[in-house]
Amino acid sequence: MYQQIIKIYPFYKDSWIIVNSKIAEKHIDRSSFIYGQTGIPKDIAYFFHADNLKPGEKIKVYLSFKGKLYEGEITMDINERIKLSWWKELRNEINSKLEFCSKYFIDDNCATDEIQDRPFIRFIRIREDTYKIEFIIR
Numbered sequence: 001m002y003q004q005i006i007k008i009y010p011f012y013k014d015s016w017i018i019v020n021s022k023i024a025e026k027h028i029d030r031s032s033f034i035y036g037q038t039g040i041p042k043d044i045a046y047f048f049h050a051d052n053l054k055p056g057e058k059i060k061v062y063l064s065f066k067g068k069l070y071e072g073e074i075t076m077d078i079n080e081r082i083k084l085s086w087w088k089e090l091r092n093e094i095n096s097k098l099e100f101c102s103k104y105f106i107d108d109n110c111a112t113d114e115i116q117d118r119p120f121i122r123f124i125r126i127r128e129d130t131y132k133i134e135f136i137i138r
Contacts, residue, residue: 013041017120021047025120025136032121033102036091040074040082049128050074050082062130065093069130094121098135 011018015027024047032038045051050059059074063086070093072086095102098119120136 011044013043016041016044018044018047022125024123026123028098028101028118028121028135033091033095033098035085036087036094037083037085038121040084042080042082045082047123047125048074048084050076053082055080060129062127063090064126064130064132065090094135 007018007021009018009020015029017025019025024044026032026038029038040048040050042051045053048059048061053059053074053076055076055078057076061072061074061084063070063072070086070090072084072090074082074084076082101118117137120138122134122136123131124134126132
């Protein structure tokens with residue numbers, strides 16, 4: 001484990017909010033639209049049961065969106081960065097659902113901090129390896 005985790009909610013880390021033990025929200029960024037992935041800070045890896053992940057290891061996860069289940073994975077690279085990745089089919093669904101935002105990243109090649117009012121992606125744990133995803137615009 002990276003550090004002793006004191007679970008006080010909500011917990012804020014970078015562009016993430018751990019709302020409670022079953023819900024996390026991520027301020028969506030450019031890599032979500034372009035690459036179908038997002039970084040997970042080590043301090044919140046416990047939410048995805050990835051706090052004991054080692055470089056080169058993978059955890060298979062499932063993401064449920066609009067009633068369909070998509071495969072993904074959580075990996076740690078050699079620099080000990082943790083990433084959640086999902087495949088092209090879900091990436092296309094997200095880009096379609098959030099077209100107003102994805103066009104800035106894909107068509108206009110904008111950096112993440114150039115886009116105001118980016119939506120959040122909400123992860124709701126429904127099983128240890130399965131998360132329902134929703135999008136929130138605040």
